[in-house]
Amino acid sequence: MDINEFFGTKKDAQPAGQRPVAASASLTVAPLLYGLEKSSGAYRLIVDNPAACSRRLKEGEVHLALIPSIDYAQGKGSWLIVPDLCVAHSGASKSICLFFNENVSRLRTVALNKNTPSEEILLKILLNERYQSLPEFIYTESDPQKMLSAADAALMVGDAALGFQNTNPHYIDLTEEWYDFTGLPFVASLWCGNELLLNLRDVERLRASFAFGQEQMQSICENWAKSHPLAVSDCLDVLNKKVYYTLKEEEQEGLKEYFRYAFYLGFTDHIPDLHFWQEP
Structure with a gap:
């Protein structure tokens, strides 16, 4: 897959036309971001800690961010969840x-x-x-x-x-x-966007970025191991067995259960509905 061709961008595209997107940098989110990092022109990826990514989305600095799932429940902004994608764990994560x-x-x-x-x-x-x-x-x-x-x-x-x-x-x-x-997965992070700005092209590009990352798992792990105290085999074990990225019915149930407990114990003031972006 040529990620620039799919994104409709050129390798020498200028930063002026890029849309800012925020996400944290860690091994478990690397496959989601790989296409965004390797493409040119479509987005300007802002790397920050997870809590700061939510703040940037709330304050309008970015129109799209990979945010902690609890911030969706606690947030008062008009956010939509990007369908199909998340960071989730079913059983041991090691992370x-x-x-x-x-x-x-x-x-x-x-x-x-x-x-x-x-x-x-x-x-x-x-x-x-x-x-x-x-x-x-x-x-x-x-x-x-x-x-x-x-x-x-x-x-x-x-x-x-x-x-x-x-x-x-x-x-x-x-x-x-x-x-x-x-008996349910834990959903750690969600792609969310401003309801007035998130569009079909954004959703398609995020899906393409992840698809590109899936194809490049070996490269991701080799690069990660160069700058972190982890062997390539350990990185591959985490990405292939300890984390996954689909946001289907079971993950949604896990997310709802998590929100119910958060509300019951007083960490949020309501149990939010899950509002997904839908194609017009």
């Missing part, structure tokens, strides 16, 4: 984990990072409902060693979680816990 120093049943403090709100709410749901635990939560910088020095346990997400497992085997895989608890 959303609670690391701890001692017995997880005796947690008094848990270190968090403000940039991963969906995973933070997932952790709080599971601690409340599965472990009947109400520890104190402390926001710290996202350094694994410092987090575990400051608290009894630490929530780590994405590349931080994947890398830290090599040195600390004491952890709970939270998406595995969620699946055991509900």
Whole structure:
């Protein structure tokens, strides 16, 4: 697939005509973004942390963003979900984990990072409902060693979680816990867009970007391993077995269940309906 040909852009296209799109950079989202990164002219990809991507969408800096799923529930903006695509886990993910120093049943403090709100709410749901635990939560910088020095346990997400497992085997895989608890997948991220600006071409390009990424899994993992403490085989294992990207009926049910618990425990003030972009 020639991604520029599909996008209707030229390799020497100028930045002036590009539409800004926000997403975070991590191994688990890399296949979704690969086509956007390799194409020219259609979009200007802004890489930021997940919480900041939601803020950029809310404030109108971008018309399209890959956002934490909880921000869709908490957001008051007029957002539509891009159909068919998401970041989801059914069972163990290896990338959303609670690391701890001692017995997880005796947690008094848990270190968090403000940039991963969906995973933070997932952790709080599971601690409340599965472990009947109400520890104190402390926001710290996202350094694994410092987090575990400051608290009894630490929530780590994405590349931080994947890398830290090599040195600390004491952890709970939270998406595995969620699946055991509900029998449903956990949807971590959604492509969302401004309802007045999101269009068919955007949706087609996001789908094409992911299709291109699927074809290039080996290249994605080889490039990722060069700059991260993970072997190519470990990266391939994560992308082929621990994460997937379809937003079908089961994923939607998992998302709704997650929103119900978030509302029940007071993390949101309503249970949102899922509003998808639809072709006119």
